Amino acid sequence: MISSLSHPACDLGEGPTYDRHTDTAWWFDITGRKLLEHRFADASTRVHGLSRAASALARVDATRQVLFTEDGLALRDTATGALTPLAAIEADNPQTRSNDARVHPCGAMWLGTMGWEAQPGAGTIYHYRAGVLTPLFPEITIPNAICFSPGGDIGYFADTARNTVFRVALDATTGLPTGAPEVWRDSFDGGPDGAVVDSEGCLLIAIWGGSAVVRYTPDGREGARIDLPVSQPTCPAFIGPEADRLLVTSAAIGLDTPGSGDRSGDGLCHIVELAVPGLHAPDVVI
Numbered sequence: 001m002i003s004s005l006s007h008p009a010c011d012l013g014e015g016p017t018y019d020r021h022t023d024t025a026w027w028f029d030i031t032g033r034k035l036l037e038h039r040f041a042d043a044s045t046r047v048h049g050l051s052r053a054a055s056a057l058a059r060v061d062a063t064r065q066v067l068f069t070e071d072g073l074a075l076r077d078t079a080t081g082a083l084t085p086l087a088a089i090e091a092d093n094p095q096t097r098s099n100d101a102r103v104h105p106c107g108a109m110w111l112g113t114m115g116w117e118a119q120p121g122a123g124t125i126y127h128y129r130a131g132v133l134t135p136l137f138p139e140i141t142i143p144n145a146i147c148f149s150p151g152g153d154i155g156y157f158a159d160t161a162r163n164t165v166f167r168v169a170l171d172a173t174t175g176l177p178t179g180a181p182e183v184w185r186d187s188f189d190g191g192p193d194g195a196v197v198d199s200e201g202c203l204l205i206a207i208w209g210g211s212a213v214v215r216y217t218p219d220g221r222e223g224a225r226i227d228l229p230v231s232q233p234t235c236p237a238f239i240g241p242e243a244d245r246l247l248v249t250s251a252a253i254g255l256d257t258p259g260s261g262d263r264s265g266d267g268l269c270h271i272v273e274l275a276v277p278g279l280h281a282p283d284v285v286i
Contacts, residue, residue: 002228002272005038005247007045013249014194015056015068015101016237016269020280025239026065027249027269030055030097035067038269041240048081048164056101058284066284068111070097073128075286086286087133089113089126096122100144100185100194100235105177109283110136112143116148118161125157127176130285136177145195145205148175150279151220155204157185160191165205166228185220194235194249198278206233206248211263213248213272226272229265238278239271246272 018025025038035048035057056068057133065076067083071091074083090096090113101111108129115122121139125146128134137143137157145158145165152172158165167184168177185192190210195203202223203216206212213236215223230250239247252267 002226002270004229004265005045005271006043007036007038007269008047009252010034010036010249011253011267012058012234012251013267013269014099014234014251015054016194016235016247016249017057017059017281018237018239018243018247019059020241020243021059021062023241025237025247025269026057027235027237027247028055028057031253051083053097055098056111058101058103058281060284060286065284066109068098068101068109073111073222078159087128087131089133090124095119099123099142100146100157102146102148102196103284104148104155104170105150105282106173106175107282108154108175109284110146110157110175112140112157113147114140114142118142120161127171128284129175134176139180142191144191144193145203147195147197147203149197149201150199154218155183156195156197157191158195158205160193160208162186163188163191164202165192165195167271172220188214193233196236196238196246196278198238198274198276199243200276202276204236204246204278205228206235208234208251213246228270229263230268230270231263231266233270238274238280243280244274246274246278248272 033245072089141161166181191208
C-alpha cells in the first residue's frame with residue numbers, strides 16, 4: 001500500500017532523512033530553497049525557507065543538524081533554524097551545488113557535488129568526519145545512490161549521467177576507501193538516483209524516469225519493484241520506530257504536466273510499507 005504526505009509539491013524534492021528520536025521526517029526542495037519537516041505524531045508539515053539551496057541533512061544531537069548546502073556544510077539550530085557555517089565545500093565555484101549525501105555507520109558523511117547544469121565531470125564526492133574534509137572521487141557528473149552496507153565495509157555511489165552504480169571497499173571504522181571503485185551495475189530502466197541499504201544488505205534505489213524504487217541484492221541482481229505514482233522519484237529514506245516503512249521524495253521539475261494522470265504525485269513524498277526493515281540513519285560526527 002502506498003500513501004502520500006500532505007505538503008506543498010516540490011520542484012526538486014530530495015535528501016529525505018528521518019529522526020527516530022522525534023519521529024520526524026525532513027527533506028528539501030533544492031531549487032525552491034526550502035527545508036520541509038513532517039511530524040508524524042500530529043501529521044503536520046512545516047516549510048522552512050532557506051537562504052541558499054541545500055540538498056541533505058544529518059542529525060548531530062538533540063539540538064543541532066548539519067545541512068549540506070550549495071557552498072558547504074552548515075550547522076542548523078533545530079529550535080531557531082539559525083545556520084552557522086561549518087565547512088566550506090566548493091564555495092568559490094558558483095557553477096556547482098550540493099546533491100546526494102549519506103552518513104556512514106561510523107558517523108562520517110559522504111557528500112556529492114555537481115554542476116547546476118549537470119556539466120560533465122563537474123562534481124566530486126567528499127568524505128567528512130570530525131572537521132576533516134577529504135576528496136574521494138572527482139569528475140562525477142551527477143553523484144547519487146550514496147549508501148553503505150550494514151557493517152560499513154562497503155560503499156556504493158552512482159554517476160547517474162553514466163547510468164552506473166559503483167562499489168568500493170571501505171574501512172568500517174572510518175568510512176574511507178581501502179581500494180578503487182568497481183562497477184557494481186550499469187543497466188537501469190531509468191537513472192539510478194538516491195539509495196538506501198536495508199537490514200539484509202540490499203539496495204533500494206529510486207529510478208529517475210522509471211516511476212519506481214527497485215530493490216537489488218548485494219551482488220547486483222534485481223528483485224522487488226515498488227511502482228510509484230510519480231515520473232521522477234528521487235531518494236528513499238527508512239522511517240518509523242522500526243524502520244519498516246520507506247519515504248520517497250520526487251520531483252516535478254522538467255515535466256510538461258506534473259501531477260497528471262497516473263503520475264498524480266509528482267513532487268510529493270510517498271510512503272511504502274516494507275517486508276524487510278531498513279536501518280536508522282546514524283548521527284554525524286562533526
